[in-house]
Each structure stands twice: as C-alpha cells, then as structure tokens.
Amino acid sequence: MAAATATASSAKTSGPSAPRNRNDTFNQKDKPAQVRLSNITAAKAVADAIRTSLGPRGMDKMIETGKKEVVISNDGATILKHMSVLHPAARMLVDLSAAQDVEAGDGTTSVVVLAGSLLIAAEKLLKKGVHPTQIAEGFQYAAIEAVKILEDISIPINLDDREFLLKSATTSLSSKVVSQYSSILAPIV
Numbered sequence: 001m002a003a004a005t006a007t008a009s010s011a012k013t014s015g016p017s018a019p020r021n022r023n024d025t026f027n028q029k030d031k032p033a034q035v036r037l038s039n040i041t042a043a044k045a046v047a048d049a050i051r052t053s054l055g056p057r058g059m060d061k062m063i064e065t066g067k068k069e070v071v072i073s074n075d076g077a078t079i080l081k082h083m084s085v086l087h088p089a090a091r092m093l094v095d096l097s098a099a100q101d102v103e104a105g106d107g108t109t110s111v112v113v114l115a116g117s118l119l120i121a122a123e124k125l126l127k128k129g130v131h132p133t134q135i136a137e138g139f140q141y142a143a144i145e146a147v148k149i150l151e152d153i154s155i156p157i158n159l160d161d162r163e164f165l166l167k168s169a170t171t172s173l174s175s176k177v178v179s180q181y182s183s184i185l186a187p188i189v
Contacts, residue, residue: 036126039089040119046090047116049083050076054109076109077101106172 052059053074060074063082071082080094093112100111118139125135157164166186173182 033126036132037123039087040123040126042087042090043093043119044116044123046080046083046085046093047112047119050079050109051113051116053079054113058109076112080108080112 050061053061053076058074060072061079063071063073063079065071065082066084071078073079077097077100080097083094085091085094093115096115097108097112100106101108122132122135122139126132157168159165169186170182173185
C-alpha cells in the first residue's frame with residue numbers, strides 16, 4: 001500500500017516541467033512563459049467571445065445572468081458586463097471595455113477586439129523567441145507612430161460650422177440603437 005502511494009505521488013510531480021523538490025518550483029525557467037501564454041489565452045477567449053458582435057452585421061448574444069434572466073444584446077459593454085469573467089488577465093479586457101464606455105461612450109467592442117488582436121501578435125512574437133520587453137517597446141513605438149499618422153490625416157473642423165457638426169453627430173449615432181432617431185437626436189448633441 002505504501003509503495004502504491006509513493007508511486008502515485010511521484011507520478012503527479014513527474015514530467016519535464018515538474019519540480020524535483022519543493023524549492024525547485026521557483027527555479028523553473030519555463031514557468032513565466034507558461035503564465036504569459038495562459039494569460040494571453042484567457043484574454044483572447046474574451047475577445048473572441050464578442051468579436052462576432054462587432055459591426056453592422058454583428059450577431060446578438062443571448063446571455064443568462066446569475067439571476068436566471070435572459071439578456072440579448074450585440075453591445076460589447078453589455079455582453080462583457082453580464083459575462084462571469086474570473087481570470088485576472090481576461091478581467092482586464094472587461095475593465096478596458098468599461099473604461100472605453102466611460103471615456104468615449106462608444107467603441108467598447110472594438111477596443112477589446114483590437115486588444116485581442118495585439119495579444120495574438122504578441123503570442124506569435126513570443127513563440128519566435130522575442131523578449132516580452134521588446135514586444136512591449138514595439139507596441140509603444142507603434143502607438144506613437146499611429147498617433148502621428150492620425151494627426152497627419154485629420155481634418156481640422158470649425159466648431160461654428162453647424163451643418164458639419166450635425167453630419168458628424170448623425171454618423172456617430174448611426175451605429176447605436178437610436179439610429180432610427182439620429183436626425184432628431186443629432187441637433188441635441
């Protein structure tokens with residue numbers, strides 16, 4: 001009986017990434033890479049869950065809440081608010097969506113899908129052996145360059161040009177539930 005117990009306990013800790021003794025747990029060199037990939041996988045799952053709700057042809061999602069209520073929506077913020085996300089890295093995407101909603105009131109799905117795409121790119125670079133610090137610095141450099149490009153292609157607006165402002169408000173409202181009333185609501189904005 002004791003031999004069977006010893007064999008069973010050694011089987012649990014055997015394998016290429018298993019520690020040889022208790023103190024070896026923190027000496028494993030592949031542990032950080034495993035944690036990074038686990039975080040990326042969890043966050044990508046959240047992005048993939050709402051990706052299909054993006055855009056004018058986005059699909060509605062049916063969600064059953066903890067109170068057994070059914071919610072149907074294609075709004076990223078609503079979907080993520082009702083999802084039960086426990087993983088810390090995946091939870092960051094939910095928080096990102098909420099921050100986008102507070103800051104801009106729009107783009108909640110887009111920001112999560114974009115973050116998911118950046119994580120996919122980061123995962124490919126990690127698998128090629130690129131150091132995480134280099135990936136982060138590359139993303140920061142790309143953000144700086146993207147802002148420069150956006151500034152170059154931006155069109156200055158005159159805040160006294162009411163017709164242009166109404167067109168902008170109508171366009172913005174066209175992606176919302178209230179799109180059928182955009183011509184009425186645009187002058188209010």
